[in-house]
Amino acid sequence: MMDHVSFDRLSAYADNTPLSVADKTSIERHLAGCASCRDELARIRKMLQMLSSLKGLGLVDSDRFVRNTMRRISDGGHVVHRVSKSRAVRSAATAAVAASVVIAGTIFATMGGFFNTTGPTTVARNEDPRAVTVPVSYAHNRISRAMNVFRSDVEKDATVSLLERHRAKIIAVTDSYVEGRVSASEFNRMLNTFYHLGGRRPYMVSSDMDGFKTVRFLVGEPAQREPQTSVPAMPESDIHVLVNFHR
Amino acid sequence: MSDYSDDAVIARVLAGDADAFEEIIKRYNDKLFRYVYSKVNNYDEAADVTQDIFVMAYESLASFRGESKFYTWLFSITINYCKNHQKKSRRQASVSINRPDDTEFEMQIHDERVDIEAGVIDRDSLRIVKEELFKLPDDYREILVLRDIEGYSYNDISSMLSINLANVKVRIHRGREMLKKRLSERGLLS
Ligand SMILES: [Zn+2]
Numbered sequence: 001m002m003d004h005v006s007f008d009r010l011s012a013y014a015d016n017t018p019l020s021v022a023d024k025t026s027i028e029r030h031l032a033g034c035a036s037c038r039d040e041l042a043r044i045r046k047m048l049q050m051l052s053s054l055k056g057l058g059l060v061d062s063d064r065f066v067r068n069t070m071r072r073i074s075d076g077g078h079v080v081h082r083v084s085k086s087r088a089v090r091s092a093a094t095a096a097v098a099a100s101v102v103i104a105g106t107i108f109a110t111m112g113g114f115f116n117t118t119g120p121t122t123v124a125r126n127e128d129p130r131a132v133t134v135p136v137s138y139a140h141n142r143i144s145r146a147m148n149v150f151r152s153d154v155e156k157d158a159t160v161s162l163l164e165r166h167r168a169k170i171i172a173v174t175d176s177y178v179e180g181r182v183s184a185s186e187f188n189r190m191l192n193t194f195y196h197l198g199g200r201r202p203y204m205v206s207s208d209m210d211g212f213k214t215v216r217f218l219v220g221e222p223a224q225r226e227p228q229t230s231v232p233a234m235p236e237s238d239i240h241v242l243v244n245f246h247r
Numbered sequence: 248m249s250d251y252s253d254d255a256v257i258a259r260v261l262a263g264d265a266d267a268f269e270e271i272i273k274r275y276n277d278k279l280f281r282y283v284y285s286k287v288n289n290y291d292e293a294a295d296v297t298q299d300i301f302v303m304a305y306e307s308l309a310s311f312r313g314e315s316k317f318y319t320w321l322f323s324i325t326i327n328y329c330k331n332h333q334k335k336s337r338r339q340a341s342v343s344i345n346r347p348d349d350t351e352f353e354m355q356i357h358d359e360r361v362d363i364e365a366g367v368i369d370r371d372s373l374r375i376v377k378e379e380l381f382k383l384p385d386d387y388r389e390i391l392v393l394r395d396i397e398g399y400s401y402n403d404i405s406s407m408l409s410i411n412l413a414n415v416k417v418r419i420h421r422g423r424e425m426l427k428k429r430l431s432e433r434g435l436l437s
Contacts, residue, residue: 007420007427048395055281057284058277066269
């Protein structure tokens with residue numbers, strides 16, 4: 001009598017995915033002649049069925065949950081950048097970047113208008129030479145879709161220390177914003193925590209080629225809330241988002 | 248809206264139609280909730296945390312690059328968020344040790360939603376399964392929730408948890424083996 005089928009293999013067999021055809025056949029051959037493995041498989045299947053029934057767990061009042069969450073989102077005062085094709089194109093031109101676009105039907109650009117920033121009066125905080133070239137630095141960045149226009153009204157020092165806690169290199173501290181460069185993993189950590197840090201959110205995020213992100217927080221006056229405009233209904237096949245910008 | 252793919256809905260949101268995000272919440276609220284609930288084991292807390300996660304997902308939506316499936320991105324956020332949340336609550340654990348069990352919610356599982364599967368598995372058994380599942384070590388419980396409750400593929404789970412495929416398999420089988428033993432001891436699998 002050959003050895004019984006191991007638990008792992010039976011468990012995999014019950015999933016019906018990760019097995020090679022040969023292994024599947026050999027398990028089936030064994031099962032055909034071994035009641036004890038058949039029983040074991042039946043127990044596994046019963047357990048999986050019970051687990052799957054736990055899908056019955058859920059929110060007691062799902063509709064209310066959806067309503068409340070949407071309300072919280074719209075009360076947040078932040079805006080997901082809105083689109084206007086002409087504006088996006090103009091912005092891109094201003095920054096002297098060319099768009100490489102993935103097209104299928106209509107193109108919807110998802111860029112905010114911040115490229116229109118003219119050289120800010122930068123108050124350098126450290127010796128970083130980039131401190132005076134802030135707007136330009138985006139030209140050699142690959143601008144991802146990660147550009148949010150969020151409101152933020154936190155103070156300068158608090159923002160700087162938030163960034164420093166995430167081992168950011170401070171690029172610029174001006175009267176209107178604080179900008180730093182963080183690793184992608186620290187950025188994610190920041191995303192996970194800034195909700196808890198008094199709702200501090202970056203006004204702008206761009207991804208560098210090397211996995212770093214440049215984030216900018218507004219300080220002082222809360223940013224203007226952009227009015228929401230609705231986008232006309234569009235068939236699914238027409239929706240493709242402008243993805244990459246590079247020089 | 249309900250016919251649209253996740254990516255199509257996201258594109259709308261990113262294009263300025265914030266209301267379209269509602270569809271995302273509708274699609275994923277129970278799934279995220281179940282995962283979070285398996286982490287915090289308290290109905291109210293799980294509902295709050297789930298809401299936090301949706302708000303955060305909305306806020307960081309622009310960082311979703313479309314390179315992975317949306318739901319794996321969403322779950323990655325959820326998983327990380329729960330990790331941080333747990334660290335925080337562990338720090339506070341000395342203050343509030345015994346939380347009252349959420350009886351109301353237990354009633355819910357008990358009386359209504361599970362009837363979909365009526366006849367196959369009785370409610371008491373299901374409660375035991377839940378109880379034993381929740382007692383498993385974190386890594387195993389988490390992966391069984393993703394695989395055996397939500398039905399995500401090994402590959403999806405690998406991206407969600409940022410662990411390699413071999414690890415996913417090992418954890419799934421180990422977790423099941425452990426749970427099977429416990430359920431047998433409670434007389435459920437005979
Ligand atoms: Zn056998």
